[in-house]
Amino acid sequence: MDKLEHYRSTIKKILTQYHQLFSSASPENVEMLLAFDDERNQYLWFQVGWTSEERIKGNSVHIRIKNEKIYIEEDWTEEGIANELLRKGVTKEDIVLAFHDPETRKLTEFAVA
Structure with missing residues (x-):
């Protein structure tokens, strides 16, 4: 399996696990x-x-995957998707914490872009 397919598959597996875990706990009128x-x-x-009272x-x-790197644009999980990706064998050099501005990314151990 090439790198892009591996990343696609890994991301889908992680998100599917989160979806399955939290779908049963979501309120009746809120869909995950x-x-x-x-x-x-x-x-x-x-x-x-x-x-x-309100729209959820x-x-x-x-x-998203861009330039053969995984860009985490938004992450509201407790543990962090980056940690899940690391456990699945994705290197820190291929993970961009895109929810941080480029200057802040330089202070992390992950890729800047």
């Missing part, structure tokens, strides 16, 4: 959803729905 777009290398785990919508995780 996944969107995988291999053509554009975009991967989302998000929720939509209603409470009795938001991304829990948004990941």
